[in-house]
């Protein structure tokens with residue numbers, strides 16, 4: 001069995017744990033080979049390959065990023081991209097392609113699978129918005145980093161009697177904002193799932209500061225948007241792949257709060273800090289479990305599936321049922337963030 005392996009889309013902590021597990025499991029008891037593709041789908045189209053053996057994965061478990069490199073690159077969006085993918089996979093005699101990625105990578109994986117390639121997907125994204133799995137690689141570490149940042153901002157907010165706006169990642173879903181907001185004791189959490197009314201937010205802050213507090217923490221997901229009819233006009237700034245330009249909504253919210261309340265207000269944009277550095281044990285374990293499960297699935301002859309965490313179990317789910325579908329924060333969790341504000 002010849003296994004191909006790529007990491008696509010934005011990087012995150014825990015990818016190397018998954019790569020390591022794929023290589024160990026494949027080359028160990030199964031005696032399979034692993035061919036890595038550099039920089040996601042771009043490496044498959046360009047035939048940029050690297051054979052992966054045990055020496056290549058030594059000491060990578062605690063290291064962030066991905067030893068294979070990654071890129072935001074969709075083969076279908078490039079002229080001759082799919083033909084390039086198929087030609088490389090044939091030249092390398094790949095029996096099964098393991099794709100580690102988020103929404104964009106999984107969507108491309110589904111299209112490649114539809115062209116007849118055996119594909120196994122592994123979900124990763126700090127946004128945790130891949131449908132079908134309780135957790136994606138990278139999310140746990142990002143929540144840890146965001147929570148620590150909120151804790152740190154807390155003490156300086158209190159010392160200076162300030163409103164602190166903390167912008168976290170989360171393009172289409174507010175998983176990081178809600179979880180870090182609850183864990184860090186934020187007064188307000190703004191998530192894409194519930195468009196916000198700036199008037200209500202300002203009223204709440206004024207009331208809180210009049211009543212008892214001298215500071216507030218407002219956590220904003222980068223994908224948060226004002227409700228229709230709200231007196232705050234705002235257009236998201238998007239990059240080439242629909243990625244949000246960091247700081248845009250945080251800056252706006254921070255400015256509106258300062259202007260409408262007169263409170264001393266500061267903005268912290270966490271940005272890519274949330275995606276860097278060493279993975280938490282949870283992400284190392286999740287990456288390891290998904291890597292082993294993906295190889296097992298390939299060896300069982302499964303195809304067009306994604307590894308997924310369901311409760312305590314790692315299972316495989318049909319890729320077609322999850323690719324391109326968004327997992328948003330449930331109302332119960334959103335409510336907890338509001339109740340505790």
Ligand code: F6P
Pocket residue numbers: 010072102125126127169170171222243244275
């Ligand atoms: O999809 C993960 C993510 O970190 C999003 O939260 C964010 O909007 C985006 O990637 C940033 O993309 P880039 O690294 O290309 O700026």
